[in-house]
Amino acid sequence: MSAIIGSFSEISDRFDAAFVDLWGCMHNGVKSWPEAIAAMRAFRARGGKVILVTNSPRPRREVEGQIAAVGLPEDCWDAIASSGDSARAAMYEGVVGHxxxxxxDDRDDPFFAPMKLVENPVTIDRVPLDEAEGIVCCSPFDETADPEVNEPQFREAIDRGLKLLCANPDIVVDRGDDRVWCAGALARLYSQMGGESLYFGKPHAPIYDLARRRLSALGADVPDDRIVCIGDGIHTDIRGAADAGLASLFITGGLAAEETGTDILSDGQPKADLLDDYLAEAVLSPDWAIGFLR
Structure with missing residues (x-):
């Protein structure tokens, strides 16, 4: 059973680094949350390192611009590890051909910028499906349309044995009050149809390896038992933490707000019985839970 806490400060002294999700924890896609910012500032003030670990398909420089646009200041984080950078490295290593x-869409163009981390990168040419050796899935063509609209193209690709590189394993995110589809929904459908999808963001190992490298680059030698993962995605943030052998704090007021009875207008905390039911169904048990990061 996960313990419900009132603030991150109740457990923060157990850790020297936090791998923190962005969307649903630090902001909602439209605006950032002051209490989450304050919590991370306080953690850093006592020496903690904050690595923003996001399933954004964008390179970290693009992520920096995105979070600045929603009001997330630079003094509440130290470094960024994005699914986009993990997936880009694999693409330039040639895992889906050239x-x-x-x-x-056009927002995904930075995904194809040159990448210094990869030695001898392959040349990537963007071509029509009938000329392709593989698929790079950054986002849906229409984030409001059911992923099944892509079935005809997917059937063609699967018949030809193409692999699909998924730049963002998230299934959905909430942009303000609207829930929209992400690349992970397309990759899931591709696999269900019999194709092979390759993942590099949460909950998969490559992004946690990247986060550890970002942490080491800060000069911080932090053992795994001093790292906590914070996120609102039960099958991404929390499963990823479990698979990586890291502690976790589940933010219930994000994607699981309805299922856990978390209402910001009341006490802002999950209802214990609903939380227990939700976690039992997910077959996951984060170390702690809280309604909103604060």
Whole structure:
């Protein structure tokens, strides 16, 4: 059973680093949350390191611009590890070939910028599906449309044995009051149809390896038992923490707000019985839970 806490400060002295999700924890896609900012500032003030670990398909420099636009200040975090950077490295290593069909829009162009971390990167050419050796899925063409609209193209790709590189394993996110589809929903469908999807963000190991490298680059030698993962995605943040052998704090007021009875207008905390039911169904047990990061 996960213990419900009132603030991060109740447990923060157990840790020297926090791997913190962005969307649903630090902001809602439209605005950042002052209490979450204050909590991370306090953690850093006592020497803690904050690594923002996000399933954004964007390179970290692009993520910096995104979070600045929603009012997240630089003094509440130390470094960024994005699914986009993990997936880009794999793409430039040639895991889906060099001629790729791209799912996304103009916002995803930075995904294809040169990457210094990869030695001898392959040349990537964006081509139509019928010329492609693989698929790079950054985001849906229409984030409001059911992923099943892509079935005809997916069937063609699967028949040709193409692999799909998923830049963002999230299934959905809440943008303000609207819930929209992410690349993870397309990758899930592709796998369900018999195709092979490759993942590099949470809950998969590559992004945690990247987060540890970002932490080491700060000059911080932090053992795993002094790292806590904070996030609102039960099947991304919490499962990823469990698989990586790290402690976790589940933010119930994000994607699971309805299921856990977390209402910011009341006490802002999950209802214990609903939380227990939700976690039992997910077959996961985070170390702690809190309604909103504060």
């Amino acid at each position: 001629r790729v069909w791209v799912m996304g």
